[in-house]
Amino acid sequence: MLSFVIRRTFYAIPALIAVSFISFMVIALPPGDFVDRLAQERAALGDTMTATEIQSLRAAYGLDRPVLTQYWTWISGIVLRGDFGYSFSWNLPVSEVIWPRIGLTVVLSVASLLFIWVVAIPIGIYSAVRRYSVGDYVFTFIGFLGLAIPNFLLALAVMYVAFTVFGQHVGGLFSPQYVEAPWSWGKVMDLFAHLWLPMIVLGTAGTANVIRVIRANLIDEVRKPYVTAARAKGMVETRLLLKYPVRHALNPFVSSQNDIFVDIISGGTIVAIVMGLQTTGPLLLDALRTQDMNMAASFILMLSVLVVLGTLLSDLVLGWLDPRIRYQQG
Amino acid sequence: MIKKPTSAMLAGLLAATAISGVPAMAQETTASAMCSVFGEAPQLADRVASGDLPPVEQRLPKEPLVIRAAEIGTYGGTLVDSWGGGNLADQRHFGYEPLVRWSVDGSEVVPAIAKGWEISEDATRYTFFLREGMKWSDGHPFTADDILYWWDRVENNPKIMTGGPRGEFAVDGEFPAVTKVDDFTVRFEWTKPNGLFLQHMAGPYGQRVVQFPAHYMERFDIDANPEGVAELMQAAGTTNYASWWQGNVGSYNDPAQFNDPDRPSVHGWIATDTILGKERITFVRNPYYFAVDADCQQLPYIDNRTWMHTSDAEVTLLQVIQGNITISPRNISIPQNRAVFFDNQDAGGYRLVNATSCDYNTAVLNFSVNHTDPVRAEVFQSKDFRVGVSHAINRQEIIDTVYLGQGEPFQPAPLPNSPFYNEAMAKNYTEFDLDQANQYLDRILPRNENGVRVGPDGEPFRFTVDINADFKPDTVDAFQLIERTWQQVGLDVTIRYHANELFGNFRSAPDRDAVVWVGENGCGQLPLLNLDRFMNHYGYWSKGNWDGWAAWDTLRLNPGATLADGVEPVTPPENIQRLYELRSIIPTRVGEEQEALMKEFTDLHAEEFLSIGLATPAGFYRSVSNDLRNVPEEFIEGWLYPGPAPSNFATYYFAQ
Numbered sequence: 001m002l003s004f005v006i007r008r009t010f011y012a013i014p015a016l017i018a019v020s021f022i023s024f025m026v027i028a029l030p031p032g033d034f035v036d037r038l039a040q041e042r043a044a045l046g047d048t049m050t051a052t053e054i055q056s057l058r059a060a061y062g063l064d065r066p067v068l069t070q071y072w073t074w075i076s077g078i079v080l081r082g083d084f085g086y087s088f089s090w091n092l093p094v095s096e097v098i099w100p101r102i103g104l105t106v107v108l109s110v111a112s113l114l115f116i117w118v119v120a121i122p123i124g125i126y127s128a129v130r131r132y133s134v135g136d137y138v139f140t141f142i143g144f145l146g147l148a149i150p151n152f153l154l155a156l157a158v159m160y161v162a163f164t165v166f167g168q169h170v171g172g173l174f175s176p177q178y179v180e181a182p183w184s185w186g187k188v189m190d191l192f193a194h195l196w197l198p199m200i201v202l203g204t205a206g207t208a209n210v211i212r213v214i215r216a217n218l219i220d221e222v223r224k225p226y227v228t229a230a231r232a233k234g235m236v237e238t239r240l241l242l243k244y245p246v247r248h249a250l251n252p253f254v255s256s257q258n259d260i261f262v263d264i265i266s267g268g269t270i271v272a273i274v275m276g277l278q279t280t281g282p283l284l285l286d287a288l289r290t291q292d293m294n295m296a297a298s299f300i301l302m303l304s305v306l307v308v309l310g311t312l313l314s315d316l317v318l319g320w321l322d323p324r325i326r327y328q329q330g
Numbered sequence: 331m332i333k334k335p336t337s338a339m340l341a342g343l344l345a346a347t348a349i350s351g352v353p354a355m356a357q358e359t360t361a362s363a364m365c366s367v368f369g370e371a372p373q374l375a376d377r378v379a380s381g382d383l384p385p386v387e388q389r390l391p392k393e394p395l396v397i398r399a400a401e402i403g404t405y406g407g408t409l410v411d412s413w414g415g416g417n418l419a420d421q422r423h424f425g426y427e428p429l430v431r432w433s434v435d436g437s438e439v440v441p442a443i444a445k446g447w448e449i450s451e452d453a454t455r456y457t458f459f460l461r462e463g464m465k466w467s468d469g470h471p472f473t474a475d476d477i478l479y480w481w482d483r484v485e486n487n488p489k490i491m492t493g494g495p496r497g498e499f500a501v502d503g504e505f506p507a508v509t510k511v512d513d514f515t516v517r518f519e520w521t522k523p524n525g526l527f528l529q530h531m532a533g534p535y536g537q538r539v540v541q542f543p544a545h546y547m548e549r550f551d552i553d554a555n556p557e558g559v560a561e562l563m564q565a566a567g568t569t570n571y572a573s574w575w576q577g578n579v580g581s582y583n584d585p586a587q588f589n590d591p592d593r594p595s596v597h598g599w600i601a602t603d604t605i606l607g608k609e610r611i612t613f614v615r616n617p618y619y620f621a622v623d624a625d626c627q628q629l630p631y632i633d634n635r636t637w638m639h640t641s642d643a644e645v646t647l648l649q650v651i652q653g654n655i656t657i658s659p660r661n662i663s664i665p666q667n668r669a670v671f672f673d674n675q676d677a678g679g680y681r682l683v684n685a686t687s688c689d690y691n692t693a694v695l696n697f698s699v700n701h702t703d704p705v706r707a708e709v710f711q712s713k714d715f716r717v718g719v720s721h722a723i724n725r726q727e728i729i730d731t732v733y734l735g736q737g738e739p740f741q742p743a744p745l746p747n748s749p750f751y752n753e754a755m756a757k758n759y760t761e762f763d764l765d766q767a768n769q770y771l772d773r774i775l776p777r778n779e780n781g782v783r784v785g786p787d788g789e790p791f792r793f794t795v796d797i798n799a800d801f802k803p804d805t806v807d808a809f810q811l812i813e814r815t816w817q818q819v820g821l822d823v824t825i826r827y828h829a830n831e832l833f834g835n836f837r838s839a840p841d842r843d844a845v846v847w848v849g850e851n852g853c854g855q856l857p858l859l860n861l862d863r864f865m866n867h868y869g870y871w872s873k874g875n876w877d878g879w880a881a882w883d884t885l886r887l888n889p890g891a892t893l894a895d896g897v898e899p900v901t902p903p904e905n906i907q908r909l910y911e912l913r914s915i916i917p918t919r920v921g922e923e924q925e926a927l928m929k930e931f932t933d934l935h936a937e938e939f940l941s942i943g944l945a946t947p948a949g950f951y952r953s954v955s956n957d958l959r960n961v962p963e964e965f966i967e968g969w970l971y972p973g974p975a976p977s978n979f980a981t982y983y984f985a986q
Contacts, residue, residue, distance in 0.1 A: 031835045040834050044801050045420065046850050046969025047534065047583065048868060052493020059492065060573030083567060090415070091577050091585040092606050093567075100607070156644070163652060172609075176638065176654070179610035180603075276645040278609055286641070289831055 008315065012308040016301070020075055023300040027293060028067045034088045034291045035063060041290075061088055063293075074294055078301070085294030089286065094298045098280065104173060105279040108202070108268075111195055115203040116210055123207075124214025125246060131219060139211065146208035152270040155201045159275065162197065172276045173198075198275050202268045213253050221245035369627030371405040374617050383617055384469070386628055391461035393445055394628075395621040399960040402623055403631040403983025408612070409656045409958070412646045413637035417585040418605055421534050422660070422967075424635065425588075426975035427596050428536040429458060429477075430528060434962055434978065436688075436854045436971045439532045443472075443540050443596060443620065453523040453920045460514040465618040466543045466594035472620075474510040479544035481508040483551055490575050498535040501527070502918050503887070525920040529859055533970040538581050543594040550579045596620065598630040598980045605637075612636045621980055631960075631983035650953055653678035657974075658953040660967060665734045665949035666804070678953070683961060685950040688968030690852020691943035692733065693805045694742045695795065696866050697844045699940075700878030700900045705785045706793065706843060709774055713939055718770030720759040720942050722819045723812050727762070729945050732807040736949030742849045742864065742941040744857040744932065749925075752932035758939060767819045775820075783820045792822035793843040800830035805846055808944055837875075840896055845875050849943060851970045858928065859970050861913045864935060883910040905934050957985045 035058045039049045049057075058064045062073065077083040084094035123143075127136045172179070173194045178187045221227065222245050230240050269281030280299075287296035370378075370386040377383040411423055418424060431442040441447075444458040464472040485495045486505075495505055501524040509517045518527065530536055552559045552571050559571070568574045580586030591601040598621075599613035613635045621629045638654070640646040643662050650658045651674035658671070663685065671682060697710035709715050725739035743756035775783040775791050785791035799806050809825045816823050828836055837845050847868070851860035865883075866874030874880065878900025884891045885899055893899070902910070912931045919927055952974070954961050960981045966973040 030831070036834055037831070040830070042583070043868060044830075050493070050497060052491075053496075056492035056572060057576070060570055060576055081567075086568075086577070090607055091589070097607055159648065163648065174609075176610060176636075179638075180608055273642050274644065276640055276642065276649075282641050 005312070005316070008312050012312070015308065016304055019304040020297065020301045021071065023304075024071045024074065024293070024297045025067065027288065027291060027296050027300075028070070030291070032291070033058070033063045034061065034293065037290045038088075061086075070293065074297060078298070084298040087287070087292055087295040089290050089292045089295070094295050097283065097295065098299065098302075101278055101280045101283060104277075105281075107191070108173070108195065108198060108277065108279060112199045112202040112206070112268075115199050116206040119203070120207045120210035121214060121250075124211045124249075125218060125241070127211065127215045128218035128222065128249075129241065143208035143211045146204040147212075149204070151201055151205060151268065152274045154204060155198070155271045155274045158197060158201055173278055198268070198271060198277055201271055201275070210253065214249055217249035217252060218245055221248050365622070365626035367626065368622060369625065371615060371628070371633065373633070374615070374628075377617070389465060389469070389618045390622065390628060391464035391620050393461055395442060395445070395461070396624060397621050397629060397978050397981050398624045399978065399981035401960055401983075402625050402627070403960060403981065404986055405631055405633065405983075406986075407632050407957075407984035408634040408636050409632050409979070409982065410636045410638060410654060411657065412640045412649065412655050412659050413611075414641070415607075415639050417583060418588045418611075418637065421537060422969075422972045422975050423657075424599075424975075424979075425537065425597060426534075426972055427540065427598070428532060429539050430532050430536070432532045432971050432976040434976055436966050436968075436973070436976065439528050447528070449528070453525060453527075454520050456518045456524070456527055457511065458516050458518075460516065461620060462514050464620045466546075466596065467600045467616045467618050468543075468546070468592075468594040469618060470543060470545050470594060472540075472543075472596065473513045474516045475513075476542060476544050477516045477539055478508060478510050479547060480539055480542040483544075483547070483554075484542055484581065485538070489552060489571050492572050496535055498530045498533075501525075502914065522918050523920055524917070525924050526859055526917045529855060529970075533859065534972050540596055541581060541587070546592075546594055547579070550575065599632075599635045609639045610636065619980065623981065630980035632979075650680075651678045653680060653955070655953075656955045656958060660950075660952075663950060663952050664804075665736055668734070668949070668951065671951070671953055675953075679956050680953040681956055682951045683954050683963070683965060685952055685965035685967050685974070686853070687947040687950050688745075688853040688856060688966060688971055688973070689848055689850050689947045690745050690857075691740055691742050691849030691945070692737070692947045693802070693808060693846050693944045694849040695844055695846050695942040696875055696940075698842055698875040698877075700876060700898075701843065702840055705787045705789075705791075708786055709791065709793075710843070712774040714770045714773045715775065716939055716942060717759050718767045718774075718819070719816070719821070720939075721761065721763045721767035721770065722815050722821070723942070723944065724762040724815050725760055725945055728808045728811050731811065732804050733945060733947075734949055737945040737947060740943050740946045741939075742943040743852070743935070745852045745946065747853050748857055749855070750857045750928050750932060752929070752936055754936035755932045758936060762815070764815070764819055771819055771821070777820060781820065783822065790822065792824070794824045794826055795844040795846060796826050796828060796833070796836040796842055797846045798830060798833035798837075799827040801833070802848060809846070840877075842875055851968060853966070853968065854971065856968065856970045858916070858924075861916060861931070864931075864941075865909065865913055866941065879906065879910070883913075886910070887914065903938075905938050906940070909934050909938070955984075959983050959985050 035054055038057070039054060042049055055064075062070060074085050077085055084098075086092070087094045087097050090097045123139050127139050130136055173191055174187065175190050175194075178190045181187055222241075224245070227240070227245055230244060231237070268277075268279070269285055271277070272279045272281040273285065284296065284299045286292070287299060368386045368390060374383060374386070378385050383389070428442055429444045430439050430447065432438075433440045443460065443464070445461050446459045448457040448459075449455070460472065460474060460477075466472055466476075484490055485499070488494070499505055501520050501522050504520055504522060506518040506520050506524075509519070511517055531539070548554045549558055550562070562578070563569065563571065563574045566574055566578065568577075576584050576586065578586050578590075580589070585606055588595075588601055589604050589606050591603055593601075595616070596619075597613075598616055598619050600616045601611070601613055603611065605611045615630060615633055619629055623629060623631075638649065640649060646655070646659060647662045647667060647670065649655050650662065651670065658680075663671075668682075675681065697716065699707065699711045701707040701710060720741075729735060729737050729739070739757075739760040741756055741758060741760060743752060744750040746756070771783065775785060778784045778788075778790075782790045795809065797805050797809055806827055813823060813825050826836065836842060850863065851857065857864070862868070865880075866876050867880065868874060877894075877897045879902045881893050881897045881899040882901055884893065901907070909931065912927055912934070916924060916927050916931065950967060952965055960978075960983060962974075962977045965977065
């Protein structure tokens with residue numbers, strides 16, 4: 001097992017080097033650079049940047065150097081000093097911008113994952129067991145609606161209803177007085193008061209998806225002979241259901257969670273923008289749009305590391321669940 | 331609304347001419363003569379009582395600026411703005427406290443930090459008189475040395491401004507000599523007359539003059555404090571002084587500018603914490619702010635300014651209609667949103683205040699007269715072509731459908747409220763007339779036997795227009811209508827709509843045919859400061875698409891200049907040569923001579939008809955909290971007049 005882990009980790013290194021290089025180049029690929037974007041942004045305000053201002057800015061950010069040099073400066077900073085570089089648009093070190101947001105992002109994502117599991121798994125089981133009942137049709141209908149409606153549209157609709165019908169303060173994860181306040185009991189409570197809205201919006205599509213997966217798997221399982229055998233032995237129905245077919249039905253669902261970390265960090269970007277959430281998604285989008293090189297590339301690198309970690313973890317879990325996988329590994 | 335020319339306005343306009351001595355203006359009445367006792371905000375009085383602050387008389391200058399607003403206000407409250415993160419100071423909402431400022435109606439330049447000024451007869455020498463006893467927000471005196479520090483150690487410091495000072499301080503390429511006459515008198519001097527300096531000082535680029543408290547800034551000066559700066563730079567992990575300075579100290583428009591809560595300023599409100607990366611920030615009252623109201627109470631009335639970060643326009647809109655933002659920002663206060671604003675007035679507790687735009691056109695269309703393809707160059711240089719194209723635009727239909735009936739058909743020209751308004755330049759060829767359009771177009775693009783318009787080379791002629799679809803979505807709607815009427819006169823046109831991120835590339839591509847941008851700074855005296863725009867020149871950001879002519883002009887002014895790759899100078903026709911000359915000459919003239927040259931400039935433009943416009947922008951407004959008072963009846967929006975800031979936020983107050 002240990003050698004399996006070491007081997008896997010070792011394989012990840014060239015993959016990460018390639019990802020960091022390619023993503024940096026792809027971000028640099030469009031014509032123009034951050035300073036051009038900035039000049040255009042200023043022009044949209046009415047401001048004009050002079051040629052000398054632009055040149056000095058470009059020199060200050062190192063954008064006048066070849067892109068390979070820029071890449072080397074950035075990646076060597078990360079490898080040698082753990083320094084992700086400077087975000088041009090935020091005028092702050094990249095890590096100072098990203099880290100404070102990761103905490104909130106994780107809270108939100110974990111909350112919506114829990115929401116999905118708590119809601120979807122029982123409904124999936126119910127739908128499979130009471131197949132073609134009225135309840136099954138109702139849940140299936142709602143599930144398809146959840147899949148079909150884009151998240152951001154749902155977010156806009158929910159915000160509008162919350163504002164016009166309930167007069168609730170919407171947008172953001174905190175009330176104004178808590179936004180920049182240090183953590184306190186009041187702030188935690190305030191967070192929970194705001195969390196449910198994005199949690200539901202982010203959770204609906206996932207919920208529908210999980211319901212469908214579990215329903216389909218479970219329908220296959222409940223027809224298998226071992227279920228009939230257990231039932232013939234006089235096992236109580238609920239206990240029988242949960243102990244055998246549901247466990248089997250959950251397997252493909254669990255192994256499909258290998259991109260869970262990526263979802264946690266970058267999930268729901270558009271929803272976050274629409275709802276004004278202080279999560280990481282909007283940061284990444286802005287960084288890409290403005291060609292804020294260090295920021296965007298560092299972000300993508302972090303996401304890649306998380307993909308590698310998630311895959312490693314799901315491999316390990318599968319290997320633990322199913323010995324055949326473990327022994328097949330050469 | 332900017333007033334029609336009045337005597338006061340002309341006095342401002344001609345400030346550079348024969349004004350010897352300080353012009354008499356209301357604000358400039360000395361307060362010390364009227365006031366024996368000054369009022370102050372209750373929380374400041376508490377701090378004075380506890381010995382934390384000196385009494386108000388010692389905090390104010392001997393002659394504070396008196397700002398007479400409509401009403402005497404009461405202290406208190408928080409004004410909430412939205413903010414996109416990063417740079418706080420869009421000067422139109424915060425940070426406008428220049429040496430001299432625009433009057434509320436934009437008609438003249440009035441005293442601010444400078445209590446007055448003196449301009450020599452020939453306009454080569456500008457002397458500004460500062461306020462004795464005025465203090466930075468940390469209580470340190472504000473003197474002529476601070477302005478000299480800015481000029482010598484910032485603006486002219488090649489280690490900071492690696493490219494030298496901004497062009498607004500120069501006349502005909504020459505930068506002034508800045509001297510200290512005494513502690514409270516500063517002089518700017520050129521060898522040539524400078525006809526526009528005062529107006530430039532009142533605009534966005536004048537703010538930097540009063541942004542650098544010498545006593546505080548010296549610690550960031552690599553020559554004055556090499557060890558200290560080296561330590562700071564090491565802590566920040568950088569080796570480039572210019573970039574470190576920009577990222578950690580900063581001038582106007584650098585996000586770092588307000589990020590240091592310890593940096594003294596002259597503004598009405600000051601920071602209490604860093605701002606970068608924050609979601610919500612609050613500035614508090616500056617106890618040393620240098621202005622009082624008519625009752626000798628120290629301004630500002632409002633206690634705090636707060637900015638909430640909103641990343642998306644729809645979110646900002648939602649926050650405004652929920653009543654969370656005191657004055658709605660410009661980007662969402664557009665005619666298309668008016669119904670939403672109107673419907674939620676009661677729920678959001680705000681009213682709508684009309685805003686006049688200083689933009690002289692919603693969209694300006696410029697053809698690439700020096701196109702690399704000689705056929706296109708010939709067609710685009712033909713006035714017949716441009717007139718035909720212009721007549722084939724149904725401006726009234728665009729106004730009615732896209733701009734909700736607001737505005738009037740207009741070419742790129744000074745607005746009617748400007749003393750430089752020229753009716754021919756503004757109104758020629760604006761009527762929608764397909765017959766006339768066909769007549770003009772037939773002269774340069776005759777139809778062949780199939781009815782297809784062909785160029786001078788006998789080949790079918792087609793062209794493209796590049797538009798930034800994100801910048802002003804109304805342009806997209808307008809050009810969809812224009813495309814239809816152009817096709818009716820046989821023009822084979824492709825309109826290309828680009829995302830903001832990509833527009834830059836098409837705008838500067840060598841083979842672009844036509845580019846659209848907004849027309850800015852057209853009201854009052856602003857056209858005088860904005861001659862570049864009328865020559866299709868947008869600073870470095872874009873030299874426009876008259877590359878060859880612009881190159882010719884560059885070489886005319888500086889025969890040794892290096893041109894951009896692939897650009898060949900093209901000698902323009904005589905009238906256009908004169909237009910370029912006038913652009914260089916007008917800033918160096920004053921008074922009637924300057925006015926006469928402006929008339930020649932607009933007349934020549936009317937005759938040559940180089941750029942095509944659509945309509946005057948109208949129908950703008952802002953939502954303003956119901957309890958916010960001393961707000962003008964109408965805002966003026968602009969850039970060189972950075973409205974609404976000149977309307978004196980310091981005098982706004984919340985009714986109890």
